[in-house]
Amino acid sequence: MLQPQSQLRQRFNILITLYPKRSFRVPVEAECISPDVFAEKPVKHIAMLQIWEGNRKRNLEDLFKIKHETKSSSEKSIIRICGDVSKVRKIGAKMSMGNIIVEGDAGMHLGEEMNGGGITVTGNADSWTGSMMKNGTIEVKGNAGDYIGASYRGSNQGMSGGKIIIHGNAGYEVGCFMRKGLIKVHGDIGLFAGIHMRNGTIFIQGNSGGRAGAQMINGKIVVCGYIPSILPTFTIDDIRPKVEVNGEKIEGPFYRFVGDLADGGDGKLFVSKTKNPHLSSYEQYL
Amino acid sequence: MDIAIKDGKIVEKVNVKKAEVIDASGMILMPGGVDIHCHIAGAEVNSGRLLRPEDHFKDVEVKTALTRSGVGYSIPSTFTTGYRYSRMGYTTVMNPSMPPLEARHTHEELDDTPMVDKATYPLLGDWWFVLEHLRDGLIQECAAHVAWMMSATKGYAIKIVNPGGLEAWGFGRNVENLDDPVPHFNITPREILRGLCKVNKLLNMPHTIHVHTNNLGRPGNYLTALETMKCVEDLAEEGRPAIHITHCQFCAFKGSDWRSMSSGAEEIAKYVNHHDHVTLDMGQVIFTDTTTMTADGPFQYGLYNLTGNKWVNHDVETETSSGIVPFRYKRKSAVHATQWSIGLELALLIKDPWKIYMTTDHPNGGPFTAYPKIIAWLISRVARKKTMNKISKRARQKSLLPSIDRELSFYEIAIVTRAGQAKALNLAQKGHLGIGADADVAVYNVNPEQVDPSKKYKTVRKAFKRAAYTIKGGEIVVKDGQIVKPVFGKTFWVNVKTLLPMEVNEDLRLKFREYWTVEYENYPIPDSFLHAPAPIPVKAEV
Numbered sequence: 001m002l003q004p005q006s007q008l009r010q011r012f013n014i015l016i017t018l019y020p021k022r023s024f025r026v027p028v029e030a031e032c033i034s035p036d037v038f039a040e041k042p043v044k045h046i047a048m049l050q051i052w053e054g055n056r057k058r059n060l061e062d063l064f065k066i067k068h069e070t071k072s073s074s075e076k077s078i079i080r081i082c083g084d085v086s087k088v089r090k091i092g093a094k095m096s097m098g099n100i101i102v103e104g105d106a107g108m109h110l111g112e113e114m115n116g117g118g119i120t121v122t123g124n125a126d127s128w129t130g131s132m133m134k135n136g137t138i139e140v141k142g143n144a145g146d147y148i149g150a151s152y153r154g155s156n157q158g159m160s161g162g163k164i165i166i167h168g169n170a171g172y173e174v175g176c177f178m179r180k181g182l183i184k185v186h187g188d189i190g191l192f193a194g195i196h197m198r199n200g201t202i203f204i205q206g207n208s209g210g211r212a213g214a215q216m217i218n219g220k221i222v223v224c225g226y227i228p229s230i231l232p233t234f235t236i237d238d239i240r241p242k243v244e245v246n247g248e249k250i251e252g253p254f255y256r257f258v259g260d261l262a263d264g265g266d267g268k269l270f271v272s273k274t275k276n277p278h279l280s281s282y283e284q285y286l
Numbered sequence: 287m288d289i290a291i292k293d294g295k296i297v298e299k300v301n302v303k304k305a306e307v308i309d310a311s312g313m314i315l316m317p318g319g320v321d322i323h324c325h326i327a328g329a330e331v332n333s334g335r336l337l338r339p340e341d342h343f344k345d346v347e348v349k350t351a352l353t354r355s356g357v358g359y360s361i362p363s364t365f366t367t368g369y370r371y372s373r374m375g376y377t378t379v380m381n382p383s384m385p386p387l388e389a390r391h392t393h394e395e396l397d398d399t400p401m402v403d404k405a406t407y408p409l410l411g412d413w414w415f416v417l418e419h420l421r422d423g424l425i426q427e428c429a430a431h432v433a434w435m436m437s438a439t440k441g442y443a444i445k446i447v448n449p450g451g452l453e454a455w456g457f458g459r460n461v462e463n464l465d466d467p468v469p470h471f472n473i474t475p476r477e478i479l480r481g482l483c484k485v486n487k488l489l490n491m492p493h494t495i496h497v498h499t500n501n502l503g504r505p506g507n508y509l510t511a512l513e514t515m516k517c518v519e520d521l522a523e524e525g526r527p528a529i530h531i532t533h534c535q536f537c538a539f540k541g542s543d544w545r546s547m548s549s550g551a552e553e554i555a556k557y558v559n560h561h562d563h564v565t566l567d568m569g570q571v572i573f574t575d576t577t578t579m580t581a582d583g584p585f586q587y588g589l590y591n592l593t594g595n596k597w598v599n600h601d602v603e604t605e606t607s608s609g610i611v612p613f614r615y616k617r618k619s620a621v622h623a624t625q626w627s628i629g630l631e632l633a634l635l636i637k638d639p640w641k642i643y644m645t646t647d648h649p650n651g652g653p654f655t656a657y658p659k660i661i662a663w664l665i666s667r668v669a670r671k672k673t674m675n676k677i678s679k680r681a682r683q684k685s686l687l688p689s690i691d692r693e694l695s696f697y698e699i700a701i702v703t704r705a706g707q708a709k710a711l712n713l714a715q716k717g718h719l720g721i722g723a724d725a726d727v728a729v730y731n732v733n734p735e736q737v738d739p740s741k742k743y744k745t746v747r748k749a750f751k752r753a754a755y756t757i758k759g760g761e762i763v764v765k766d767g768q769i770v771k772p773v774f775g776k777t778f779w780v781n782v783k784t785l786l787p788m789e790v791n792e793d794l795r796l797k798f799r800e801y802w803t804v805e806y807e808n809y810p811i812p813d814s815f816l817h818a819p820a821p822i823p824v825k826a827e828v
Contacts (some may be wrong), residue, residue: 155340156595263594 016046017080019065024087026054027107028063031090035077035098035117043068076117081106086126092119095136108145111138114162127171130164132157133181143168146190149183150176159183159200163246172209175202178219182246194221197267203245207275215260216267222250223271227279234259234269236282243270255279289315291725294760298721308762312733313754316700317717318377318726320707323496323532323567324648325579326367327381327395327406329388333598334361334577334610334649341577341612353769360576360649364398369772370655372401372764375728375753377775378708378716381406382445382496382532383581385602386413387804389439389811396777397817401756401763403716403726403775407496408439409581411446411478412453414604414801420481421473429485429828433782434794436489438810440779440819443493443711444486447581448500449478452607460584461500464513475500476517483518483528489782489826492712494530494565499537502585508550511537512557515564522563530710533569533647535629544621548684549628555635558642565710566636567643570629570660571622572652575614580650583607604801615652623681625651630663630670631685634692639701640709657703658750664694664702666743696734713778725760728753776820784826 016038029052038046046068047061060066077098085091086105096115105123114133120141127145130138132152144166149159150173158177169187176192178200188206197216204212207225214231222243234257242252254270271279290300325331335342335358342357347366349355356366371379379399384392384406396404410416410432419428432444450461450468457469464476479497486495499514501507511531522528531537538554541547558564578589583599586609590597598610615622629651636642644664648654662669670687694702708717715724732739732749739746752767763771798806813819 151340152343153339154337154596155343157340 015069015078015080016043017067017069017082018060019067020081020083020085020088021063021065023084024053024063026087028053028058028085028088029090030060030088031093032060033079033081033088033091033100034093034095035079035100036095038079039077039098084123086124092117095119105142106140111136114138124168125166130159130162133159133162133164135162137163138165140164140166140168143187144170144185146171146173147176148174149178149181150174156196156198158196158198169206175200178202184245188225193223194219194267197221201245203250213257213259213267213269215263215265216269217260217263217265218267220245220268221270222254223269224250224275225272226275227271230257230269230271230279230282231259233262235261236285237268239273239283239286240270255282289719289727291727291757291760294725296719296721296723296725308729308755310729310755312736314696314730314732314734314749315719316375316728316730317704317708317719317723318728318756318758319371319375320704320711320713320717321371321376321379321645321648321654322530322643322707322710323382323569323645324379324654325381325383325650326379326648327364327399327404328384328392330383330385330579330581330608330610331361332391332395333600333608334579335363337596337598337610338577338612341575350769352772360574360653361579362653364395365400368400368402368775369769372756372758372769373752373767374655374657374750375730375756375764376402377724377726377728377756377758378403378713380404380442380711383447383498383606383608384408384439384441384445385581385606385608386410386435386439386441387602387605387802387809389441390815393440393777393811393816397774400772400774401758401769403724403778403820405442405711405778406440407443407445407493408435408441409445409447409606410435411444411449411482411497412451412606414453415797416482417450417453417468417471417473417478420477421471425481425484425488426828428481429488429826430784430786430789431794432482432485433489433784433826433828434791436491436780436782440777440811440813440816442778442780443491443496444482445496445498445581446479446482447498447606448502448585449475449482449497451475451500451584452581455583455587455607456601463510464500464517479514479517479529480521483521487521487523487528488828489784490824491780491782492822492824493710494527496530496532498532498580498582502536502580502582503539503588505539505541505543505547508538508540508553511550511554515557515561519561519563525562527565527710528563530565530567532567533645533650534566534632534642535569535571535625535651536647538628538632539624547621547624549624549631549686551628551631551635552686555632558636559638565641565643565706566632567645567647567707568629568633568660569645569647569651570633570656571615571625572646572656572659573615573617573622573626574652574656575612576649576652577610578613578650579608579610581606581608583609585609586611589613603803617677620678620680623677624684626673626677627681627685627687630660630687631690633664633702634690634694635686639694639698640706642702643707643710644702658747661699661703661750662743662747665696665699665739665746666741667691667693668741669743669747693740696739725757727755727757729755729757774817776818777816778820778822779816780824781821782824782826784828786828 032049108126124142151158172190191209257269345359356363540550705717731754756764
C-alpha cells in the first residue's frame with residue numbers, strides 16, 4: 001500500500017555518533033558529515049554515504065562506526081564525533097542547521113561555507129576553519145590553524161557572517177578577506193590577522209604576531225595583548241577608554257589606529273595601551 | 287534535404303545502404319560554429335589561470351571514460367575548453383592576441399585543446415620592426431618581416447592592439463588618439479594602422495587586420511572607433527573588408543566620464559551600415575564573474591584602478607604588453623548594464639549580419655559558454671526585455687534596446703555564429719554546408735517550424751547549449767550534449783611566400799642580438815612542432 005510522502009520522509013531529529021574505526025594516515029574528505037545530509041536519511045543510507053580516503057572512494061561505514069539514537073522532536077539534530085578526526089576535512093561543510101560536536105581534534109576546512117547551526121570542537125581545529133562561512137557558530141576549545149574564516153585561495157569572498165570562537169591560539173592570516181561576523185581568539189594569534197579585511201570584527205584576547213590589519217579596508221581588530229609593531233601604513237587616531245565588541249564593552253585603554261592607508265582603507269585597529277608601552281611614541285601625533 | 291558526408295568532407299551523395307544515417311528531422315542543422323575571437327590559449331590565458339584559483343574552485347569537470355578532468359569557469363583548462371565548445375556545436379575557434387615571443391607556449395596549449403580546429407593571431411601592432419619600418423616608409427620591408435613572423439610563429443592574421451599605446455605604455459604613457467605620436471618612434475597609430483593594412487594587402491592575408499582600438503573601455507571612445515574605421519576607408523577594395531574591429535562593444539562608449547557614459551552603438555551601426563570595408567564582433571557582456579585579459583597593458587591598469595582587484599601587467603620585450611584583472615559585471619551597475627545593452631544594440635542595429643559576429647571576447651565580456659544566452663537575446667525581444675527589467679534603472683532609461691524590434695532569424699544566427707565569421711576569416715571550407723566543405727556540422731534539437739523562437743527562447747537557449755550532434759571532420763564527436771569521441775583538430779597558419787626571404791633573415795639575425803633575449807635560431811617554431819599543422823599557402827606581392 002502506498003503511504004503518503006510526508007510519512008515516508010518523516011523528518012525526525014537524530015543523534016548520530018561517529019567513532020573512527022582506525023587512525024587515518026591520509027586525508028579523508030567527508031563533506032557529507034553534516035546534519036543537513038544526515039537529517040532525512042535512515043541509518044543504512046547514512047552508512048552508505050560516499051567519502052574519499054586519499055584517492056579511494058569509501059562509504060562512511062568503512063571508516064566510522066555509526067551509532068544512532070532518535071530523539072524527541074524538540075531537540076536539534078546532533079552529530080557527535082568521538083575520536084581523532086584531525087585528518088578528516090570538510091566536516092560540516094555547507095551545513096545550515098543542527099549541531100556537530102567533535103570530541104577530539106578536527107581536520108581542515110571545518111564548517112566551510114557553513115550557513116547555520118553550530119560546530120563545537122573540544123580539541124584543536126586545523127586551518128581554514130569556517131572559511132567562507134555565512135552564518136552559524138563554530139567554537140574551538142583548543143587551538144586553531146591558519147586562515148580561520150578566510151576566503152578560498154585567490155577569492156575575495158571571506159567569511160560573511162556568523163561567529164568563530166577559539167579558546168586557544170590561532171595561526172596566520174585569520175579573517176583574510178572577512179566581510180562580516182565575529183572572530184574571537186582568547187589566546188594568541190599569528191601574523192597578518194585581518195589581512196584584506198573588508199568588514200566585521202576580530203577580537204584577540206592574547207598577543208598578536210604583528211602586521212595586523214594589512215590591506216584592510218574596513219572593520220575592526222582589537223588586540224588586548226602585546227603587538228610588536230603597527231604597520232607604517234596605519235595612523236593613530238585616538239586613545240579610547242574602552243571598545244565595544246559584539247555588544248560587549250572591553251575595558252582599555254586602547255590606541256586606535258586607522259588603515260590600511262596604502263589601500264585607502266578605513267579599518268580600525270585597537271591595541272591595548274598598557275600592554276604596549278613601546279607604542280607610546282605614537283601619542284605625540286595625536 | 288539530406289547532407290552526405292564522406293572522408294571528412296561534404297559530398298553530393300553517398301551510398302545510403304552502407305552509410306550511417308542520422309535522423310535530424312525536426313531539428314536545426316548548421317555548419318559547425320566558428321569563433322573569430324576568444325582567448326583560450328597562451329601565456330596570458332595561463333597567467334589568468336594561475337591568478338584565479340577561485341575560478342577553478344567553482345567549476346570542476348570530472349574525468350569520464352572518454353574525457354579528461356578539468357577546471358575553470360571563465361578560464362577553463364585546455365581540454366575542458368575544447369569539450370565545452372564542442373558541446374555547443376562549435377568546431378573552429380580563433381585565439382587572438384598571441385605575443386610572438388610566447389608563440390611556442392600558445393601552440394602547445396592549442397595543441398592540447400581538443401575537438402576544434404584553431405588558429406592564432408600574432409600581435410604585431412607594436413612590434414619594433416613594424417614601427418621602425420613604417421616610420422621610414424618601408425612598407426615592402428615591413429611586409430617581408432610580417433611574413434617571416436607569420437611563419438615563425440605559425441600565425442593566421444595580423445592582430446593590432448591599441449596601436450602605439452602598448453609601446454608608449456613601456457614608458458608609462460598611452461596614446462590619446464590616432465594622431466598622438468608614439469614616444470621614441472615618432473609614428474602615430476594612424477600610420478601603424480594604415481601601414482599594416484597595406485602590408486596585409488601586399489601579403490594577400492586571408493583575414494583583414496584584426497584591430498582592438500585605441501582608448502578601449504573609456505567613455506567617448508566611439509569616436510576613436512569611428513576614426514579607426516575611417517582611417518583605412520580608402521585602402522579598401524571593392525566589396526572586400528579591410529579592417530575587423532574586434533569586441534566593438536568595448537569601443538562604443540559615448541559620454542565624457544563614467545557617469546555620463548552611454549551607448550555609441552547607433553553611430554557605429556550607422557557608419558557600418560553605409561560602408562563595406564568593416565567587419566565587427568560584438569564582445570557582448572554577460573552579467574557574471576569573469577577574468578579580463580588583453581594585450582592592452584594601459585587599459586588593464588585602468589581596470590585595476592577601477593576595481594582595486596588583483597592584477598597582472600607585463601611587458602613583452604620588443605613586441606607588446608599584456609594585463610589581467612578579474613572582473614564582475616553587475617546588473618545593477620549602470621556602466622556594466624549599458625555595456626550589456628551596447629553589445630546587443632550593435633548586433634541588432636547593424637542590418638547586415640555578415641558584418642557583425644557574435645562573441646563575448648571570451649573571457650573579457652564573459653565566458654564563451656554564455657553564447658546560448660546571447661542567441662536568446664538576439665532571437666527574442668521577450669528575452670531581452672526580461673533581462674532589461676533586472677538591470678540598473680539608469681542604464682535601462684538610456685538603453686536603445688526597447689526601441690529595437692528586430693529579432694534575428696535562425697538563418698541570421700547561423701551567419702553571426704559561423705558563416706559570417708568563416709567568411710571574414712576566408713576559411714573556404716568552414717561555415718557552410720556546400721559540397722566540398724569540411725564535414726563540420728552542428729545539429730540542434732529545436733524545430734524552427736514549430737517553435738516560435740521569440741516566445742520559446744528558453745527552448746532555443748537549451749538547444750544551443752547542448753548540441754544534439756556535433757560532427758567534426760565527418761565523425762560524430764558529441765551526441766546529446768555529451769562527448770562521444772574525443773578528436774584533435776588542425777592548427778591553421780598562413781604560409782606566406784615572399785620574393786625576398788633571405789634579406790630579411792640577415793637583417794633579423796643582427797637585430798635579434800640587439801633587441802631580444804631569445805636567439806634568432808631559437809625563435810621560429812618549426813612546422814613539426816605542431817600536432818596537426820594545416821598551412822595555408824599564400825603568394826605575396828613582395
